[in-house]
Amino acid sequence: MRFPDFEMERMQSAWEHRVRYDLSESGVEAQTLAEAARDLDALGGTRLGYASGTGRDVTRSLVAEFHEGATAENxxxxxxxxxxxxxxxxxxxxPGDEVIVVMPNYMQLHGIARGLGARVREVWLREEDGWRLDRDALRAAIGxxxxxxxxxxxxxxxxxxxxxDDVRAIVAAASAHGAWIIADEVxxxxxRDENESPSFSGASxxxxxxxxxxxxxxxxxxxxxWLVAPAERVTRAWEMKDYTTIAPATLSELLAEIALSRRPALLKRARFLVNERWPILERWAATHSRALHWTEPRAGAICFFSYTWPVESIAFSDALIKGYSTMVVPGAHFSAERHLRIGFGMSPATLRSGLAAIDRLVTSLG
Ligand SMILES: Cc1ncc(COP(=O)(O)O)c(C=O)c1O
Structure with missing residues (x-):
């Protein structure tokens, strides 16, 4: 079993604590321990033994609550x-199975599938159509x-x-051939608005x-x-987990319970942060409107730009790391050359400084 390099994670692992302005991050600014725990003293009596291998029933139930048709055993x-x-x-x-990956994509499932000996077929979202799904292409690919x-x-x-409708179309096409759907809904x-994205949970x-x-x-x-699936799949995954990590980290699971029981408040925090910070990136992008093209993101703290600057994306990101202590993700890490993924969930000061660093690099390109 040989796994291909997970290029983006390799780069982030090597550099995220070494660069001054990390714009490669895709989530919203992290909470502090005091914010996450609410009452730090209350955690003091926790005994740090092994947690339950599946996770505690209370944690599982909290996750099940926002997955249609799921209960703790799922x-x-x-x-x-x-x-x-x-x-x-x-x-x-x-080995030999076929796995379809809707692209562009965080490349973890793509790499694991190849590592397990599967043949990966890519179906690309259409950039010229605001990165929408080409349902016909997907239907044609599934067999x-x-x-x-x-x-x-x-x-x-x-x-x-x-x-x-996209979710329904994917489910119908996969069901017609008995294929599984793995939906990473992290x-x-x-x-950015109050409409939560349609989930695949409970769809088949x-x-x-x-x-x-x-x-x-x-x-x-x-x-x-978490993994949310039919109970028999949960059991299979649990059995394999005996070989990977045995159980969740006890302290982390306690903090997870606190977070999950405050889900509405934390979703509101995320929405506030992405809406506060997207305009900073958007205003900056507008100053490069001849070179950059983008579709406004609807979710997450990331935007995927195509660009016309005369340099390939890995050379661009290397120059940015080494010359300006700033990191973005090169499109090549998503098999999409001449693109950059820029995050905007970090503190406004870091975001502005990182964008100013990109300005300096672009000026130096002439
Ligand atoms: C789509 C996607 N899935 C999974 C992960 C990894 O998530 P975690 O930190 O929960 O392992 C990431 C991180 O960037 C991601 O973008």
Whole structure:
């Protein structure tokens, strides 16, 4: 089993604590421990033994509440959305299976599928159509050999959202061939308006939804995620989890319960932050309107720009890191050359300084 390099995560892992202005981050600004705990003293008596392998019933029920048709037995608490994605595919895919990935996409499911020996087929959202799904292309791609269709809803890197009709069309096409849907919904709840993105949960009996606290809730450091699926899939994932992380981190799970029981307040916080900070990025982009093209993001704290500057995206991001201590994600990491993903969920001061650094790099390109 050989996994391809996960290029974006390799870059972020190497640089996110070394650059001064990290605009590669895709979630909203992180909460402090005191904010997350509400009452820090109350945690003092927690005994730091192993947590329950599946996650506690109370945590599972809190997650089930915002997944249509789910109860606690349909939920496995994981170490981040990352582990949920890994377990979802690793318990489903055999070498030679076909996996469809709706692109562009956070490349984790894509890389895991290839690592497991699957053949990956890409179906691209249409950039010229505001990154909308081409339903005909998707229907044409799914066939009897398709084991799973992977989608990111809302989408990373574009910040766009599949409509209810898109969700229905994907479910119908997958069901017609008995294929599973793996929907990474880690950005669901970070919409800029109050309409939560349509979820795949409950849409058929072959759906696995993954998510976590890293983006919307501002708690990536807790490393808490979940997998929501038919009970038999949860059991399979739990069995494999014996080999990966055994159980969630006890303290993180307690803080997760606090966050999940305050879900409406934390979604409001996320909405406030993305709406406060998107205009900063949008105003900056407008000053480069001859070189940049973009579709306004609907969810998440990221925008995916195409550009006409005379440099490839990896050279651009390398120059930005090494010359200006600033990081954005090169489009090449999403197989989309001449694009950049720029985050806007960080503090306005960091965002403005990082954008000023990009200005200086662009000026130097002549
Ligand atoms: C779509 C998507 N899924 C999963 C992850 C990883 O999430 P977590 O920190 O919960 O493991 C990310 C992080 O960028 C992401 O963008």
């Amino acid at each position: 939920v496995l608490i994981t170490t981040g959305t990352s582990e949920a994605n890994f377990l979802a595919l690793a318990t489903l895919i055999e 009897p050999r398709t084991k799973a269709v992977c989608v990111c809803q809302p989408n990373n890197p574009t910040g766009q959202v599949l409509t209810r 950005y669901r709840g970070a919409e 009996d072959r759906v696995i939804v993954t998510g976590g606290l890293s983006k919307v809730y501002g708690l990536p450091g807790l490393r808490i995620g």
